[in-house]
Amino acid sequence: MGVAIEDAIKQFQSLMEQVDEPLKNTFKNIHQGYPIETLVRFLKARDRNVAKAHKMLIDCLQWRIQNEIDHTLAKPIIPIDLYRAVRDSQLVGLSGYSKEGLPVIAIGVGLSTFDKASGHYYVQSHIQMNEYRDCVILPSATKKHGRHIDTCLKVLDMTGLKLSALNQIKLLSAISTIDDSNYPEKTETYYIVNVPYVFSACWKVVKPLLQERTRRKIQVLQGCGSNELLKIMDYGSLPHFCRKEGSGSSRHYGNGNADDCFSLDHAFHQQLYNYIKQQALLMEPNPLTKQDSVHVDVPEPSLDDAKIAKTIETEFHKFENQNGLKVTSD
Template sequence: MGINSQEAIKKLKALMDHVDQPLKKSFQNLHQGFLTETLERFLKAREYDVSKAHKMLVDCLKWRVENEIDKILRKPIFPADVYRAVRDSQLVGLSGYSKEGLPVFAIGVGLSTLDKANVNDYVQSHIQINEYRDRVVLPSASKKYGRSITTCVKILDMTGLKLSALGNVKLLTILSTIDDLNYPERTTAYYIVNAPYVFSSCWKVVKPLLHERTKRKIQVLPGCGRDELLKIMDYSSLPHFCKRESSLSSSRSSGHQGSQNCYSLDQPFHQQLYNYIKQQSLMTEAVEPIRKGSFHVNLQVPVSKSKGAAKTIESELRKYGSGLSDTLIELEIM
C-alpha cells in the first residue's frame, strides 16, 4: 500500500465519520471490523478517486438501509421447498480454501436453470450468500489463518452451457450490478472451466455487462482447469467438476447426488448457511414478528447495457439458424 493509497483511505475515513447515524450503523455491519480493507475496496473500485469512492460507499449504505440488507440473514426464503428449488437451479457452493486462505466459491453457470423460483427469490439468495460470506466466512477465515482475509476466489463451471441460457441475461445483469455497486473487489480472480463451443457466443453477450475491473480478473482455463487450479489450492479444495479427467459425462458428475457435490443443499456450507438464517430468524421472531413475504430490492438494471445485450443476443442466435427461434424470447430488459 503506497503513500497515495494511505492518504486516500485517511480522507475517505474522515468523510465517512460525518454520515448520518443509520448509515453509520449499516457501515459497521458492512466492514465487520475490517475498516481499512473496506475503504480500500471502494477506493479500488473508483480508481482511488476519493469523492467517487465516497459517493459509491454512501449509495451502497443507502441501498442497504432502504432494502433492509442488514436484516437479510434473518429472513429465510419461504416455504422450504422454494428454497430447495432455488438451490437446485442456482448452483453455488463453497468447495474449500486456497493456499493463501481465500474461500473458493464454485458457481455452476452452465447447469443453473434459474427457472424454479421468481426473480426476487434468486436475488434474495444471492445477497444472503454475499452477506454470509462477508459476515461469517471471511471473518472465520481471517481468524483461522491469522491475517485479514477479505476476498475470495470464484470458479465458474460452464458444463452444460446452452444458448438458451442467454434468456437469463436480465437476472444475471441484476446480480452483477448488485455485486459491482455494493460488494466491490470481493473477488480476487474468476476462473472459467469446462467451456463448451457455445461459450464464445455467450461471452460476447455477458462481457459488456461486466465492469472493466472485473473483466481483468477473468481467466479461461483449458478443460476442467485442474492442473492450473492446483497451483493455488490443494486437491481437497477443488470443486467436484474440476476433479475429473475430462468434461465427458459432465452432466452426471455435476448432478445433485453424491457427497462431493459442493452445490448440494446437504453439503456443510449450505447446511450451515440454512441453519444460521433459521436461528437468526427465531431469535428475531422472539422480539418482533417476521414478515414472511416476497423480498424486493430497489435496483434498476442500466438501460444502455440491457439494450446492448438484447441486440447481441439476437445477433449471436441468428448465427445458429432458425432452429433456435424459441430462444429469441422477448426479454423484459428491452
C-alpha cells in the same frame, strides 16, 4: 488515476466521519472491523477517485437501509421445499478454500435454470450468500490465518450453456448489478472452466468491453481446469465439476451428493440455512411457517454493463441463426 492512495484514504475517512448515525451503523456491518480495507475496496472500484468512491459507498449504505440488508440473514426462504427448488436451479456453493485461505465459490452458470421460483427468491438467496460470506466465512478465514481475508475465488462452470440462457439475462444482470454496486472488489479471480464453443466466440467480443481491472481477474482455463486450479488449492477444495475431465456439473458426481457443493445437502448449504433459521428465531421467537419473497431494489446497471449484456444477447442470437446450432458443451 487520482491522488495517491494514502491521501485518498484520508479524504475518504474524513467524508465518512460526517455521515449520519444510521449510515455509520450499516457501514460497521460491511467492514466487520476493517474500515480502512473496505474504503480501499470502494476506491479501487472507482479508480481511486474519492468523490466517486464516496458516492458509491453512500448509495450502497442507503440501499442496505432501504432494503433491510443488515437483517437479510434472519429471513429464511421457507418452506424448505421452496429453498431446495431454489438451490436446484441456482447452482452456487462453497467448495473449499485456496492454499492462501480464500473461499472458493463454485457457480454452475451453464446448468442454472432459475425457473423454479420467483426471481425475487433468487435475488434474496444471492444476497444472503453474499452476506454470509462477508459476515461469517471471511471473518472465520481471517481468524484462522491471522491476516485479513476479504476476497474469494470463483470457479464458473459453463457446462450446458445454451441459448435458453438468454431467457434469464435480465435476472442475471440484476444480480451482477447488485454485486458491482454493493459488493465491489470481493472476487480476486474468476476461473472459467468447461467452456463450450459459443462462450469462446462470445468472449472474444465481450472481453474488449470490460474494464482492464476486470479483464485481469478473469482466466479461461482448458477443459475442467483441474491442472491450473490444483496449483492454488488442494484436491479436496476443487469444485466437483473440476475433478474429472468431461464430468461437467453432474448432480451425482462422486459420493452421492456429498461432493456436490451446489446441493442443499452439502455441508455449506446446511450450515447456511441453519444459521439463517437461528437468526430468524433470535429476531422473532415464534415458529416460521410462511414467508413472501423479499423484494430488493436493484440499482440501475451502468451503461457499460448494459452494453455488455446487449452484446452477449446479440452474439447468442448470431449462433441461433447459424444453421440452428445447438449451443451446449460436451
